[in-house]
Each structure stands twice: as structure tokens, then as C-alpha cells.
Amino acid sequence: MLLISCPWCGPRDETEYHYGGQAHVAYPHSPADLDDRQWAEYVFYRDNTKGPFAERWMHSTGCRRWFNVLRDTVTNEVLAAYRIGEPRPEPQQAAAHAAAQAVAHAGGER
Template sequence: MLLINCPWCGPRDETEYHYGGQAHVPYPGNPADLDDRQWAEYVFYRDNTKGPYAERWMHSTGCRRWFNVLRDTVTNEMLAAYRLDDPRPEPHNVATPAGGPR
């Protein structure tokens, strides 16, 4: 099981959360101009990187808020949890694991 640190509620078991996909995916600037292929890329295509990966999670049985998590896809370690209005932390600058205090 993963231990995810909600920025508002603190560390909780992963069963309290819902995964929301890749974080920091910008909405198209002018969606009316996108063709079907471009819409499909926006909706379905996501990075599949090895290492630190920014994801969106929602604390569904707690505060019901969305937030971002930086997770290492190789080790499954939660490197950082941060609010949607906070910038993505650089992996080498993360001093406290997501299970610790903010």
C-alpha cells in the first residue's frame, strides 16, 4: 500500500484517494480549432516516463480536494505532495518524503 500525504489532512492510506492522471496537462488554448486527432492526443496521450512523475490525486474519503503528487514510477516512492497552486518541485530538491510534514 502507498502512504499519500494530503496537503490538508496529512498522511493517509492510498485507499482513501482516487487517481486523476498526469498533472500539469494544459487545457488547449483554443479548443474549437482542434481536429479529432489533436483532441485524442489531449484526452488520451500521456507521458509514460521512468522516474519522477507528477500525478493528480483526490482525497475522496477525506477533504475531497485535488492535489498533485510527485511519484517515482520505478520505486513507487511518493517524493512530494503539493497543492494545485504550488509549483512542481524538482525531484533533486525534494528533502521531505510525501509521508512527512509539509
Template sequence: MLLISCPWCGPRDETEYHYGGQAHVPHPENPESLTDEQWAEYVFYRDNPRGPFAERWVHSTGCRRWFNVLRDTVTYEVLAVYRLDEPRPELPQAGGNR
């Protein structure tokens, strides 16, 4: 079971949330000028990395607010939680000073 800490409500079980896809995907500046292929890429194609990945989640059975979660896609560990108006947090480099 995944424990996610809502920025407003605190830690809750993952069953209280709904996944909203990749975070930080900018809306096209001029969507009317996109080709069908470019529009399809914006709508359907997302990154699928191994390791830290920024995702959007909504606390659907709680405060109903959207926020971002930085989660490791290999271990499922939640590395950081931050509001939509906050920048993505920097992660310490592997093998750095302790």
C-alpha cells in the same frame, strides 16, 4: 501499501484516494480549432516515464480536494505532495552534493 500525505489532512493510506491522471496537462487555448487527431491526443495520450512523474490525486474519502503528487514510477516512492496552486517542486539532481 502507499502512504500519501494530503496537503490538508496529513498522511493517509492510499485507499482514501483516487488517481486522477497526469498533472500539469494544459487545456488547449482554442479547443474548437483542434483537429480530431489533436483533440484525441489531448484527451487520450499521456506520458509514461520511468522515474519521477507528476500526478493528480483526490482525497475522495477525506476532504475531497485535488492535489498533485510527484511519485517515482519505478519505486512507487512519493517524492513530494503539493497543492494545485503551487508549482512543481524541483528535485535534487542524482549524484549531487550531500
């Protein structure tokens, strides 16, 4: 099970969240100008990255806010959680931050 840290509520079990797909997918600037192929690409096609991947999550049983999570798809490790509108953290920085949070969280449970 994942431990995801909501930017507003703190670390919670993944069962409190709802997955929302790939993060940082920009809405088309001129939607009326898109043909069927372009709409299909926007609606259905997403990256299938091996390694760090930015996802959207919603804290459905908590604050009910959407935010982004950087998760490693190989190890399933949550590297960072950040608010929508904030830039995606670099994987190296995110991994160091996640390790520090895990140590802090483990120390608080003892």
C-alpha cells in the same frame, strides 16, 4: 501500499484517495480550433515516464480536494504532495522532503 500526504489533511493510506491521471496537462487555449488528431492527443496521450512523475490525486474519503503528487514510477515512492497551482518540486528537493516526512511520521507512531 502508498502513504500519501494530503496537503490539507496530512498523511493517509492510499485507499483514501482516487487517482486522476497525469498532472500539469493544460486545457487547449482554443478547443474549437483543434482537429480530431489534436483532440485525441489531448484526451488520450500521456507521458509514460520512468522515474519522477507528477500525478493528480483526490482525497475521496477526506477533504475531497484534488492535489498533485510527485511519485517515482520505478520505486513507487511518493516524493512530494503539493496543491494544484503550485509549481512541481524538483525531484532532488522532493526526495529530501519525503525522507524528512517519513522520519517525522515514523517518530510520531512510536
